[in-house]
Amino acid sequence: MTTQPVVELTGITVEFPPVTALAGVDFRLFPGEIHALMGENGAGKSTLIKALTGVYQTAAGTITVDGAEQSFTGPGDARAHGISTVFQEVNLCGNLTVAENIMLGAAEPRFLGALHWRRMRKLAAAHLERMGLDIDPGSSLDSHSLAVQQLVAICRATVGDCKVLILDEPTSSLDADEVASLFAVMRKLRDDGVAILFVSHFLDQVYEVSDRMTVLRNGGLVGEWFTRDLPAGELVPHMIGRSAELLETVERVHDAAAPSASGTPRLQALGLGRKGSIQPYDLDVYPGEVVGLAGLLGSGRSELARLLTGADRADSGTTSVEGKQVRLTTPRAGLANGIAFTSEDRKGEGVVGGLTVRENIVLALQAERGWVRPLPRKQVDEIVDKYIEQLGIRPANPDALMRNLSGGNQQKVLLARWLATAPRLLVLDEPTRGIDVGAKAEIQKVVADLGRDGMSVVFISSELEEVLRLSHRIAVLRDRKVVATLDAEGTTSDQVVALIAGGEPS
Amino acid sequence: MTATTAGTVARRAPSFRLDRRYLPVAGTFVVLALMLVIGGTRHENFLTPTVFSNLFINNAHLIALAVGMTFVILTGGIDLSVGSVLALSTVIIASLLQAGLPTGVVLVVAVLAGALIGLAHGVMIQGFGVQPFVATLAGMFFARGLCFVIAPESISIGDASFKAIAGWDSWIGYFRVTMAVVIALVVAGIAFVVLHYTRFGRTVYAVGGGEQSALLMGLPVARTKVLVYVVSGTCAALGGVLFAMFSSSGYALSGVAMELDAIAAVVIGGTLLTGGTGFVLGSVLGVLTLGAIQTIIQFEGNLSSWWTKIVIGVLLLVFVVLQRVLTLRKT
Amino acid sequence: MRQAVRHHLFWPVVALVALVVANTVARPSFLAVSFADGHLFGAPVDILRAAAPLLLIALGMTLVIATRGIDLSVGAVVAVSGAVALEYISTSANPESPGTVFAAVAIALVLSLVLGLWNGFLVTVLGIQPIIATLILMTAGRGVAMLITGGFITTVNSAPYKGLNSGYLLGLPAAVWISVAIFALVAVAVRRTALGMLLEATGINPAASRLAGVRSRTITWTVYTACGLLAGLAGILVSADTMAADANNAGIFVELDAILAVVIGGTALSGGKFNLSGTFVGVLVIATLDRTVTVLGISPHVTPLFMALVVVVVTLLQSPRVRERFAVAALRRRTGTATPVVVPDDGAAAPVPVPADAAPSSSDENLPDEKEVVR
DSSP: OOSSOSEEEEEEEEEETTEEEEEEEEEEEOTTOEEEEEOOTTSSHHHHHHHHTTSSOOSEEEEEETTEEEOOSSHHHHHHTTEEEEOSSOOSOTTSBHHHHHHTTTOOOEETTEEOHHHHHHHHHHHHHHTTOOOOTTSBGGGSOHHHHHHHHHHHHHSSSOSEEEEESTTTTOOHHHHHHHHHHHHHHHHTTOEEEEEOSOHHHHHHHOSEEEEEETTEEEEEEEGGGSOHHHHHHHHHOOOHHHHHHOOOSSOSSOOOOOSSOSEEEEEEEETTTEEEEEEEEOTTOEEEEEOOTTSSHHHHHHHHHTSSOOSEEEEEETTEEEOOOSHHHHHHTTEEEEOSOHHHHTOOTTSBHHHHHHHHHHHHHOTTSOOOHHHHHHHHHHHHHHHTOSSOOTTSBGGGSOHHHHHHHHHHHHHTTOOSEEEEESTTTTSOHHHHHHHHHHHHHHHHTTOEEEEEOSOHHHHHHHOSEEEEEETTEEEEEEESTTOOHHHHHHHHHTSOOO | OOOOSHHHHHOOOOOOSOOGGGHHHHHHHHHHHHHHHHHHHHOTTTSSHHHHHHHHHHHHHHHHHHHHHHHHHHTTOOOTTHHHHHHHHHHHHHHHHHTTOOHHHHHHHHHHHHHHHHHHHHIIIIIHOOOHHHHHHHHHHHHHHHHHHHOSSOEEOOOHHHHHHHHOEEEETTEEEEHHHHHHHHHHHHHHHHHHHSHHHHHHHHHHHOHHHHHHTTOOHHHHHHHHHHHHHHHHHHHHHHHHHHHSEEOTTTTTTHHHHHHHHHHHTTOOTTSSOOOHHHHHHHHHHHHHHHHHHHHHSSSOTHHHHHHHHHHHHHHHHHHHHHHHHHO | OHHHHHSTTHHHHHHHHHHHHHHHHHOGGGGOOEEETTEEESHHHHHHHHHHHHHHHHHHHHHHHHTTOOOTTHHHHHHHHHHHHHHHHHHSSOTTOHHHHHHHHHHHHHHHHHHHHHHHIIIIISOOOHHHHHHHHHHHHHHHHHHHHTTSOEEOOOHHHHHHHHOEETTEEHHHHHHHHHHHHHHHHHHHSSHHHHHHHHHHOHHHHHHTTOOHHHHHHHHHHHHHHHHHHHHHHHHHHHOEEOTTTTTTTHHHHHHHHHHHTTOOTTOSOOOHHHHHHHHHHHHHHHHHHHHTTOOGGGHHHHHHHHHHHHHHHHOHHHHHHHHHHHHHHHHSSOOOOOOOSOTTTSOOOOOGGGOOSSGGGGOOOTTOOOO
16 A cells, blocks of 8 residues: 555545534545545534535645645536546436447547447446446346446546545445445456445445545544454444433433333234335334334334324235234324334435424424314414423524424424324434534423323434433344344344444353 | 456347337337227228328427427426427418518527527526426416417418418429428437437437436536427427418417327337437327327227327326336336 | 515505506596496596406416416316306296296306316326416317307307396496305304415425325315315306307416416415415406506407516516525625525525524534535
């Protein structure tokens, strides 16, 4: 390995006032290495990549490429300096041919001003061969699997001068064989001297392919290690953050006496699963119980929640509510059975930005009643005032447009939306993500109170302490599988971390 | 499967099946052939060179319109103004010729007017974020109104040189070809080359396939989105030239609702209204299919003309549902 | 003043007032309404009567557009509905009997309802794009109407049927009463039931609405059906006016007028928030414009030119980009400085400036989501 890094970031700070998304992060990338950038949601991985490629302006710090200080104006500029990015979603045009997707833009060959298709195909074929891809360059891109499309995107990124290749979660929609071929290509490029920055939330993949890793947490740098020097059991605590003194002060918010896990479960899932999404699992939730789902992003925790609530349709297994078997094929069916679900995608699947806070709060309740029977105005006001007060929604103005609220307050409004339907089971997928500490604590308190009042809650969070603190029982997921279900009482975070990282519980 | 290299996973056996991209066009071709066969079995003098030639001669202007519309629809937009622009073009030609201007100048002015209206659409849509539907609707009203300002009554064209051009025809074997047909086919040919052999053309497809992706690929998205409306306006004005040749007159009420025929031809020709997939050849076949329906109904004699509309509607339905099934199976 | 300019009705009302002023200048008696034989006469009454069918259609169109849809077939439905009603009356034994007229109206409305159901079926069940789904009926519908009339313009004499449009009640034509009453009825129904809110939720964020248990499909289907029904009623008013079933020309381009009225009224074609009062004003603008052209002594054929002008001006004024530019200009005038607004390329993840009344309660709210991909 050469001693001179191809990319060096020093003291990078990115601010979205009043928020600091990245605080003084150092990062270096050497030619001929695969460098994994690790961290949970909100750690600042994407922000770092966007700062490097000029999408975001940096508030402080320097970016050095090949020894010269640079400040890119955008991905195109970065590309011109040999830094290409391939994103999780394939940003190519599926209706064009493979050859066009590789060559179109700058490098397409012409003859008398017209595209020279034969040469374009030949050049594309040469690039594809370099990647070990044997596909017809004249075929249309979307006739190929997602994996091949991903490889074509990488192929495009490496046409011309490519010193640095950034792969942002390229494997999230690939199966094992496809991942293997992607890795083969990555190793080949590395051996050709390309520096690869690799972001993935699959630990086993990171360990399989990376040489070195940098860990971020909450916008700050945790450290840089050689992959072989940092076993998964040590990496995970770095990622999810678990300082000793914090653990000591953490008290379980709920009463010591866990609700009895006997009698009829409020909800029972048997062999519930969906191909390519999550393997069949069993899960019981009892009245008054808070069940936490622990696992890294992509472990199947959200998918589990979606099947549980009818947001996605299961293709195997059964669900019973209060001992009676039910078919939850739509969210509406879930709601009819007293199961409410907040998606982790707050903007896409939660907030109705153009409507007011009032309308957002009563939406689910009103939908349940049907449009013919509007809620009486007085009742609406009572509900809305109650939750604005109880959850501390700011501004405390029911007529404020939802899209003008901050993330934390939007989340509270969504919580109010579900609470207003008086559910028996509330499934919360990352309700505390991307919101400030104060709102986070308030939401945690609400969850604990709900459990005490007899509501069942399934709680998902990237933060392990949060899960441990709030839950009575914890289901641990890894690789789209439930690997263990533990009583929170007496379970240490070390045990859970070990399970998440793939070891046996110690 | 022992996949150790990328190649083994990705390798595909070469297939000799019809590429699915051409499936909709092939479908249109089959429907057109079917129409002709149906006509042929019911009427002895149907499958004749004359009928076939007339299919082109009577629909040359619609071919030009559909070709321009194809560009717009490929980017995922729509142009409602083409019928009115066609009328405007005929009116400009007739009134300027009447005023004694030379034919060459008149034709250039007419086509430029169409291009200008197209440019205005493009600027409204790309520059001001007005929806294509609304922007071109405004253009449709504008062009139609302008027609009446220029000439409220029909003007017949008496100019000798124009009539000479319009009247030129030639026989290719048993098939008669008029100047209008030649122009329409040349326009379609140019469109084909532009769409498939220029960066602009490929960007048109790329924008329809995914505007964000096209942007990230560094393609000139904004310019392309403006240009397709210019192309459509120009083609519509050219359609007006052809229509003036066909009817030897300029009339403000010509081409009413012709935009619907153009859209229908493009859709029947296999171009998806969501953009990204389709071929100019398909649109030409679509126009011929519409023409064939009309011809059959004329031949039937006892069938009234309104059946044309019903058959076109049913055909649209069949094609749209088929396309829907095809796209559903893909995902 | 700023408040007023921002109001969604401001520009449509300005357009309407400008038209009225132009008319009054050209003909000072424009606004005069006289009272004779228990009837009101005058240009405003004529405008309201002429606007009646458009009002009904634009009402349905607004609701359809709120769901991110569009209905191009309303003109064809107008033709079909009028044709059916008049054909029924002309072939009946007693065209003058109210029973006949009642039956004719009922048949026409049921048929329109079926046509609306058909559109809704294509859009919600088959998932076909609204514009193309309704294009099918737009094309075929007129053919069907001609099939009904046999291609002739059927002229009918039936006093009770004619009365549906031009009969007078309390001084105003029946068409005005019918259209305004139904408009008010639907407007109240939409806003007094939860339909309006659920419609908007569906139009703004379909995914979130689904998770909230909103029956989006049923609602969308209902709205297309209602749109068909309203167009059918408009068809009855149109045919009762002309008393001739003209399959070719009845309701021609009315879909475009209706869409324009909706757009002028400030409802975006992209769906979501809709406002019926805006649509009402939009309809009046279009009807007044029609009238203006006659008052000014211009050939009615030139009306489209003015229509184009109004559409361009109003849509440009409502275009977010123009408004943004206005806002920046206003800001500069106020502060006297050019304020560069730095916005990251990534529109989705860009920190949105939070209005003062909604200041975030604290720190790291605006963190861009990790899952966001650079666009």
